[in-house]
Amino acid sequence: MRFALVDGTPATSIPIDDRALHYGDGLFETIAVRAARPEFLSYHVERLARGIEALAIPPQHPDVLEREVATAATKLGEGTLKLIVTRGSAERGYRAPQHARPRRLLLGYEPASLPPSWLSEGVRVRMCSTRLGHQPRLAGLKHLNRLEQILARSEWQDPTIAEGLMMDEADNVICATSANLFVVRGRELATPRVDRAGVAGVMRRVVLELAVRDGLTVAERTVQRSELLDASELMLSNSVIGLWRVRELEGRMFSDEAMWRRLSTAIAACGGRSPE
Secondary structure (H helix, E strand, C coil): CCEEEECCEECCCCCCCEHHHHHCCEEEEEEEEECCEECCHHHHHHHHHHHHHHCCCCCCCHHHHHHHHHHHHHHHCCEEEEEEEECCECCCCCCCCCCCCCEEEEEEECCCCCCHHHHHCCEEEEEEEEEECCCCCCCECCECCCHHHHHHHCCCCCCCEEEEEEEECCCEEEEECCCEEEEEECCEEEEECCCCCCECCHHHHHHHHHHHHCCCEEEEECCEHHHHHHCCEEEEEECCCEEEEEEEECCEECCCCHHHHHHHHHHHHHCCCCCC
């Protein structure tokens, strides 16, 4: 970690009574920084605001967030910023304090060290046995409780496997441990619904908007495990990796890459700014 700010001030710790430590009571955004600029910043701030409203945390002023992130990105140059908003400190107990004072953390990290071949040649992916539970009130939010993803990611140690796909109890595929999923079948680009589980990723939003703009057939729907093996292409997205194509899923090889190339080109043309 290069640096850390707490409420805009350099710091190395937060109070031990912060509810994020006790209950995961808060939200976060992971923002890619390239050429000293935070990518898709307005989308990150919008999603954070939606999450804050859903959790009834006192709102953060978007101008303050954007200004602080932009300044930190200039300092970082290249890498990743993690923006965390907690409900703040409180006495013990689940009941949220009546007059909460949210705490804002901004952490700067060096660029992720990932094999270049994962972008150029595609990635190997596996299925996870850990299932995602349904909780519509939290679905879509990037809240701080990521225990399901932690358990799923602990299922493999093979460094050649980049990601694991997670399902719900009905065998519907929802996402990867840290990415959203796209499935290409025929002329359709489908991504799993995230209204009962999963995270509505910023890069997922970018890909969907670009696909619609380019006249592709797009669907946010239930995706069953059996569909994956019939797909012509599988892709994974998040704000740090952008868009990866899946080369192999548990022995099934995917050689098509036309849709991945088309969307990757469109993402690059955005230059990290929201699609117009």
